[in-house]
Amino acid sequence: MALLHLKYATWIITVTGKWEEWIQTKSKTISKLLSELDKKYPGFRDIFIPPQIGKLNIRTMIYLTRAGQPTKGVIELEEKLQDRDTLLFY
Amino acid sequence: MNEGWYGWNGRILRVDLSRSKVVKEGLSKELSRNFIGCRGINSKILYDEVNPQIDPLDPDNLLIWGTGPLDGTPIGMGRFSVTTKGRRMSISEGGLGGFFGPELKFAGYDYIVIKGKASKPVYIWIDDEEIEIRDASHIWGKTTWETDKIVKGEIGDPDIQMCYIGPAAENMVHAAPLISGLTHSGCRSGFGEIMADKKLKAIAVRGSGSVKVAQPEKFMKLFTELYEYFDPANVMDPWYLTYLTGPPHIFIGNEIGNIPTRNAQQMGFEHAKDISGEKYFEKYYKRRRACFGCFLIGQTSWYEVPSGPYAGTVGGGLWNTLSWGSLMGINNLPAILKAVTLCNQLGLDWFHVCYSIAWAMECYEKGLISKKDTDGLDLSFGNYEAMIELMRKIAYREGFGKVLADGVDAAAKKVGKQSERFALTIKGQECEIMPQRNLYVAALGLATSETGPDHTRWYPPYAINPATFSVGRLKEFGWNIDLEKAYQPRLPEGKGRLLKWLTDSRAALESIPTCLSIWRGKYHVDLKYWADILVAGTGVAFTYGKLLTAGERIMNIERAFNVREGFRRKDDTIPIRMQTEPQPQFHYGPLTPKKLNYMLDEYYREREWDLETGIPTRRKLQQLSLGYVIEDLQGMGIEVR
Numbered sequence: 001m002a003l004l005h006l007k008y009a010t011w012i013i014t015v016t017g018k019w020e021e022w023i024q025t026k027s028k029t030i031s032k033l034l035s036e037l038d039k040k041y042p043g044f045r046d047i048f049i050p051p052q053i054g055k056l057n058i059r060t061m062i063y064l065t066r067a068g069q070p071t072k073g074v075i076e077l078e079e080k081l082q083d084r085d086t087l088l089f090y
Numbered sequence: 091m092n093e094g095w096y097g098w099n100g101r102i103l104r105v106d107l108s109r110s111k112v113v114k115e116g117l118s119k120e121l122s123r124n125f126i127g128c129r130g131i132n133s134k135i136l137y138d139e140v141n142p143q144i145d146p147l148d149p150d151n152l153l154i155w156g157t158g159p160l161d162g163t164p165i166g167m168g169r170f171s172v173t174t175k176g177r178r179m180s181i182s183e184g185g186l187g188g189f190f191g192p193e194l195k196f197a198g199y200d201y202i203v204i205k206g207k208a209s210k211p212v213y214i215w216i217d218d219e220e221i222e223i224r225d226a227s228h229i230w231g232k233t234t235w236e237t238d239k240i241v242k243g244e245i246g247d248p249d250i251q252m253c254y255i256g257p258a259a260e261n262m263v264h265a266a267p268l269i270s271g272l273t274h275s276g277c278r279s280g281f282g283e284i285m286a287d288k289k290l291k292a293i294a295v296r297g298s299g300s301v302k303v304a305q306p307e308k309f310m311k312l313f314t315e316l317y318e319y320f321d322p323a324n325v326m327d328p329w330y331l332t333y334l335t336g337p338p339h340i341f342i343g344n345e346i347g348n349i350p351t352r353n354a355q356q357m358g359f360e361h362a363k364d365i366s367g368e369k370y371f372e373k374y375y376k377r378r379r380a381c382f383g384c385f386l387i388g389q390t391s392w393y394e395v396p397s398g399p400y401a402g403t404v405g406g407g408l409w410n411t412l413s414w415g416s417l418m419g420i421n422n423l424p425a426i427l428k429a430v431t432l433c434n435q436l437g438l439d440w441f442h443v444c445y446s447i448a449w450a451m452e453c454y455e456k457g458l459i460s461k462k463d464t465d466g467l468d469l470s471f472g473n474y475e476a477m478i479e480l481m482r483k484i485a486y487r488e489g490f491g492k493v494l495a496d497g498v499d500a501a502a503k504k505v506g507k508q509s510e511r512f513a514l515t516i517k518g519q520e521c522e523i524m525p526q527r528n529l530y531v532a533a534l535g536l537a538t539s540e541t542g543p544d545h546t547r548w549y550p551p552y553a554i555n556p557a558t559f560s561v562g563r564l565k566e567f568g569w570n571i572d573l574e575k576a577y578q579p580r581l582p583e584g585k586g587r588l589l590k591w592l593t594d595s596r597a598a599l600e601s602i603p604t605c606l607s608i609w610r611g612k613y614h615v616d617l618k619y620w621a622d623i624l625v626a627g628t629g630v631a632f633t634y635g636k637l638l639t640a641g642e643r644i645m646n647i648e649r650a651f652n653v654r655e656g657f658r659r660k661d662d663t664i665p666i667r668m669q670t671e672p673q674p675q676f677h678y679g680p681l682t683p684k685k686l687n688y689m690l691d692e693y694y695r696e697r698e699w700d701l702e703t704g705i706p707t708r709r710k711l712q713q714l715s716l717g718y719v720i721e722d723l724q725g726m727g728i729e730v731r
Contacts, residue, residue, distance in 0.1 A: 007345060009339075009341050009342045009345075010339075010342070010367075010368075013368070019341075019363075055557065055558065056555065056557045056558045057558065058554070058555070058558035058559060061555070063342075063345065063346055065345070065346070068677060069677050070347065070528070070580065070676055070677045070678040071345070071346040071347060071676065073555055073577075074557070075555065075556060075557040075577075076557070077557075086345075088342065088345045088346070090342055
């Protein structure tokens with residue numbers, strides 16, 4: 001189980017109804033986390049990975065911040081998650 | 091309107107303020123083909139007609155207002171450009187939105203070129219063919235908003251369009267810009283100072299004509315396609331959508347270490363939410379605003395503070411809320427909105443004022459200055475009341491305001507004590523809010539901008555996320571960029587080539603003109619489209635290649651202007667703080683001189699500029715049909731290799 005700090009910005013807040021939350025998750029990758037969040041917030045995964053494209057949507061962004069490292073924009077959906085990672089979705 | 095012209099009117103209005111003389115002359119077709127319009131032609135006129143190394147306050151210095159061939163059509167979106175030789179000797183250029191540019195086109199002119207100095211304050215009234223130089227003694231000293239009201243009242247037409255300066259420019263405050271339509275500000279490298287020196291308070295214009303396009307049906311078809319292509323639900327730039335809501339991405343920027351805080355000592359602000367766009371819309375947003383022809387009514391908005399000490403404050407324009415807040419450690423959004431309004435009314439440059447006050451606050455924090463120096467003001471970071479009071483003092487050169495009124499560099503020289511180490515300027519002009527240590531292409535863009543730090547010359551400052559776009563599609567657009575390298579924000583490699591493409595293409599787009607801010611959603615990669623619509627508008631056979639070459643020509647003529655004034659590679663740099671101080675909170679280091687030099691080398695190589703001096707090479711100048719520049723520079727004893 002990993003503890004993740006999730007943050008939501010701009011119009012994503014209208015989907016989640018909140019700016020941020022901490023979650024305990026078994027999801028090992030960004031892709032799996034998006035599926036998990038989709039169950040909580042229906043349509044969430046499709047915002048970031050539209051089914052007809054099957055890859056990250058060009059109009060959205062996911063930033064990953066890991067302890068001791070600078071923040072980076074997510075390029076690889078199979079990027080592994082670690083305990084205490086922070087993710088910013090917008 | 092002159093026969094044989096489409097898009098352009100083909101006319102320049104020349105005004106000699108010393109002789110109170112007005113002349114209307116034709117625009118050269120060669121000039122319009124090679125430099126397109128707006129910023130491009132302004133730069134060429136300035137290069138040709140302002141002798142090297144004259145004092146910027148010499149009567150022979152020029153003030154140039156320029157529109158472009160598609161101004162007055164919805165494509166132009168109200169953009170126009172103003173250019174002069176600034177007081178720091180460099181070319182001083184900036185673009186504005188609103189309605190003034192189209193109105194000038196409707197009056198029948200593409201350019202206004204002003205020289206000389208009036209013996210007393212004047213304003214120019216352009217009513218189609220009738221031009222008057224009118225006494226402005228009664229509005230000298232008035233704020234821009236008061237000027238707008240008085241002149242419209244005496245002309246008796248609330249729909250005329252105006253540009254003006256405020257008290258700050260009249261008091262020769264550093265970097266004072268031109269203001270138009272109450273809240274549009276442009277040329278933050280001091281166009282207002284030169285206007286004030288010439289005793290020109292304002293220009294008012296009313297036009298009853300229209301813009302004639304070469305192929306009306308094709309133009310409308312392309313325009314419709316563009317409108318559909320624009321579709322904000324399918325933009326290429328994820329930052330873009332955050333802009334639709336007002337103050338730019340403060341909350342997001344804060345999460346990734348992009349928010350200069352307390353004079354950029356830190357890059358994250360603990361009160362970011364308090365000054366965020368989300369908070370703004372919750373409490374202060376009143377209504378949307380737009381420039382002429384804008385698709386996206388609401389790129390900026392009108393605000394009102396409903397209660398508290400700043401109740402009744404109204405205004406527009408929010409790009410700067412970032413710098414007002416975090417840079418001075420201020421989390422009081424009503425005070426920030428008051429400061430934005432004051433800037434527009436007094437005609438102050440946002441970045442000059444906020445970087446000056448932030449620098450003074452750091453001096454105060456470090457004990458380099460005290461209340462004895464600041465007229466009793468407590469300049470602790472976060473003191474918004476002191477900020478408001480100091481703004482007024484700067485505009486009117488009162489007390490400690492006089493120290494800051496000449497800019498951060500001059501203030502640091504006066505205070506000394508190594509305070510220049512945190513004076514955040516480039517080429518003598520205060521930085522913008524771009525995170526130089528966290529976004530290297532932004533740092534390179536700021537360092538190399540001829541007119542001082544100016545984001546519009548290369549915006550947006552990052553490449554498309556390679557995870558979201560196919561390289562094949564980029565090739566279709568003729569976008570020869572190594573996306574994998576260019577996208578990495580703190581990797582020096584790949585930034586020179588990206589910046590060259592960004593600056594050349596934006597020079598061309600700003601000369602058409604169109605609004606870079608609106609179209610940034612599509613990243614402006616498809617210049618082929620812009621060539622097509624320019625052909626339909628003007629009847630001139632522009633191609634993608636010709637358009638990009640025109641952009642490159644503009645970049646080189648501006649460079650040549652600065653080379654004549656003595657600017658070299660050493661001036662293409664960033665503040666010492668950015669080169670030496672890391673950001674441990676966000677785990678990134680300084681942008682070291684070694685990295686900066688690597689990027690400069692790559693950029694100069696892409697541009698074919700001399701690596702040692704930054705002067706364009708003989709080969710490049712000849713290739714761009716700028717052979718006369720070689721003769722000019724050599725005539726001044728400057729070696730062109």
